[in-house]
Amino acid sequence: MPVDYFTFFGLPRKLNLDIALLEREFYDLSRKLHPDLCARADKREQEWSLEQSSLLNDAYRTLKDPIRRTEYLLRLEGVELEEQSKTATEKARATGEIKKQVVPPDLLEEVFELNMQLEELRMQKKLGEDDPALIEEIGKQKLELEQKHESLSEELKTYWGDWDVLPDNATEENRRKVRDKMVDLLNHRNYIRNLVRDVSDVLEG
Amino acid sequence: MLMATDRIVGIDLGTTNSLVAFMQGESPVVIPGEDGLNLVPSVVALGERDQIIVGNAAHKYLIETPERAVYSIKRLMGRGLEDIREELKLFPFHLAEDLQTGEVLRITLGEKTFTPPEISAFILRQLKRNAERFFNAPVTKAVITVPAYFNDAQRQATKDAGRIAGLEVLRLVNEPTAASLAYGLDKKQNGIVAVYDLGGGTFDISILKLHDGIFEVIATNGDTHLGGDDIDNLLIKIAIDDIRGDFGLDVSRNGEAVATIRKAVIEAKIALSSQPATKLDIDLLDMELPQGKRYQREITRAQFEQLIQPIIDRTVGPCKQALKDAGLKPQQIDEVVLVGGSTRIPKVRALVEELFQRKPHTGLNPDEVVALGAAVQANILGGGSEATENMLLLDVTPLSLGIEVAGGVTDKIILRNSTIPASATQYYTTQIDGQANVAIHVLQGERELAKDCRSLARFDLKGIPPMAAGMPRIEVKFLIDANGILHVSAREQRSGKESEIEVQPSYGLTDDQVESMILDSFDYAEEDFRQRQVIEARNEADTILAALEKGKNGPAWGQLTSDEKKKIAKFEKALVQVKEKDDHPAIRKAIDLLNQGTMRLAELMMDTAVSTALKGKTMYEADTGDGTETGHPVAKADFQ
Secondary structure, eight states: OOOOHHHHTTOOSOSOOOHHHHHHHHHHHHHHHOGGGGTTSOHHHHHHHHHHHHHHHHHHHHHHSHHHHHHHHHHHTTOOOGGGSHHHHHHHHHHTOOOOOOOOGGGHHHHHHHHHHHHHHHHHHHHTOOOHHHHHHHHHHHHHHHHHHHHHHHHHHHHHHHHHTSOTTOOHHHHHHHHHHHHHHHHHHHHHHHHHHHHHHHHHO | OOOGGGOEEEEEEOSSEEEEEEEETTEEEEOOOTTSOSOEESEEEEOTTSOEEETHHHHHHHHHOGGGEEEOGGGGTTOOGGGOHHHHHHSOOOBOTTOOTTSOOOEEETTEEEOHHHHHHHHHHHHHHHHHHHHTSOOOEEEEEEOTTOOHHHHHHHHHHHHHTTOEEEEEEEHHHHHHHHHHHHHOOOEEEEEEEEOSSOEEEEEEEEETTEEEEEEEEEETTOSHHHHHHHHHHHHHHHHHHHHOOOOTTOHHHHHHHHHHHHHHHHHTTTSSEEEEEEEOGGGTOSTTOEEEEEEEHHHHHHHHHHHHHTTHHHHHHHHHHHTOOGGGOSEEEEESGGGGSHHHHHHHHHHHTSOOBOOSOTTTHHHHHHHHHHHHHTTOOTTTTTOEEEOBOSSOEEEEEGGGEEEEEEOTTOBSSEEEEEEEOOSSTTOOOEEEEEEESSOSBGGGSEEEEEEEEEOOOOOOTTOOOEEEEEEEOTTSOEEEEEEETTTTEEOEEEEEETTSOOHHHHHHHHHHHHHHHHHHHHHHHHHHHHHHHHHHHHHHHHHHTSGGGGGSOHHHHHHHHHHHHHHHHHHTSSOHHHHHHHHHHHHHHTHHHHHHHHHHTOHHHHHHHHHHHHHHHSOTTTTOOHHHHHHO
């Protein structure tokens, strides 16, 4: 079983990370593991280098990004995040299935309204008509959604703190509480991201 | 002195020109060809005796026998018949007539056909030969550059070309990244650098972070079918339309005419980078035109700029996307480096300046910097030197890697701009009881539907132990190596059994095909070798004849007996006659005879110590005595 990314960098499973330090560590390890440094070594050593440097790169790529880091940690904790993912959405779209996608309650009304408007715009586009007011209105909503998306990323960081202060012997229930908050937020965030993408598709399409 | 086997060269295998370079001491230098020129045009022709001609010597064939010559072959590397419809409209590629969809392309030269990797291999072999001539030792290892935006199939095709040419390709390096290595070696500064590389056929933009010798690519983007060629084609089209209008003549199907026009518009394009206007003046005498008619047209720079605007505007999107992917604003870029011949166009420079809000760095030779960077990378791979100590390149994969899932959707498993080597692990299972095979379709690209992405290969996992449906757990590891090339391995976890993988590359040569091409290429290596021996023997003959001519005019000549003079005249005549034949042993023999016959003359010249004559004698001895011919390693290297 390969080591997890936190272990690889010798880090505890915490979410607040010193990115500058991580980068330095990444550069130092690259100087030891990269295949360029083993070009003259035997085949076995080259394969080892390829394996290790790909692990290093995968780990660094995952940990340096706040969202990917959070998702990765949740997965390590046994949480399945697929439901709201882009892949799931696309799969559902392609197969024509209706995806179980829970609309976050605070967005219910907004999403309903937006979907109506999008439908209208699609119709208009099909007919070759152009309604600048509608486009502007949808554009405004898109901007609001993007801002919400942004603010959710900020909010996520407060949960990081909650997670990081959990003692090593925290009960499963306490851990789950923080995990669930993060999962909810990520789902919420992904939902908005997909929505923004749908809006962009219609606007540009 | 390094071992001969350690001499790794850096090669820029370009659309228009190719170069080979190596690290001499602390700085990279380009190795010139026999003609003394650094640039080897990426033109390949089949000569009258079916011999392969590469570079400047092949240029005349483009005009005289266009059906026996090919240029810009890089455009066809790793591509299929269905991808190149546009290309075929604009380029005089002669595809083999029996070509099937799904087959690797084959180009006709005369009566023969070659795949794009084989044609590229001819260019590589020429560069290899240039390097071997330069080192007077075999060269078998190389770093070859590819456009950053090349996909897996295009990279694999380049690697295959290297193998066919008898080169072990230690690394494929992205062209803009290579350029940054040459730039960084020179500058030694930390910061964010953007490399804007507009060459003959491809465009790349790469954004790098330079940090204490680490060259970390943050984002890359591009278009593998955008470059100076497109500008040329636009101008050719205008000229053809003009000629149709002016003379009522359609020359578009006349290969010779198109090649003549192409040459003229390229000259005009180059002139317009330094002049406000230029004149196209094309002699149409050979094109069944009213006698003495010429096609003439003046082009101002303003007109030219207006014409090419739509082409160069196509570089804007990739630049913006790369900035976005890097999470940077234009102001955060510390320097923009220009690479590729097309960045000599003032309008391109203006566009870059506007995009990045700063004057681009133009201090590098845009034609050579990629090859120089490849030489730097070659040096690093060879163990480094004082100059390259601490230098390390961390490149990225330009395109997302995905697999096709239910409904024809692409599931992305390694995202674009991931630092390579990069990997992803996926788990598969079976759908029916006892199922022994699972098929995986691997794709590359950013689009959501599989049909819009580039198909890389279909992998067939075989020999899955019989189990109930859904029971097997097959772990498949996708790994992109430091060359940007994909490797796939699979294991059934419950049995721990390595699954056998059968790969059907969508657009590439199989290993067996490459092996057989390597064997075929030996014929050309031999032919090339023979040709070169003739040329070298001829050159040597000329040197001796010239030395003799000098000797005749010197005081030593008078000291010879008339018998001696007669003998020399006889040998001289024999050499002059045999020299024109393609028979190098005969030329050698004639040289040896003349050599012996002039022995006393040479001695006398030495005695009289006429400095010019002495030079002749030394040259003459060096030419015959250093064993360049017999000791030359080309054939041996190729046959290894």
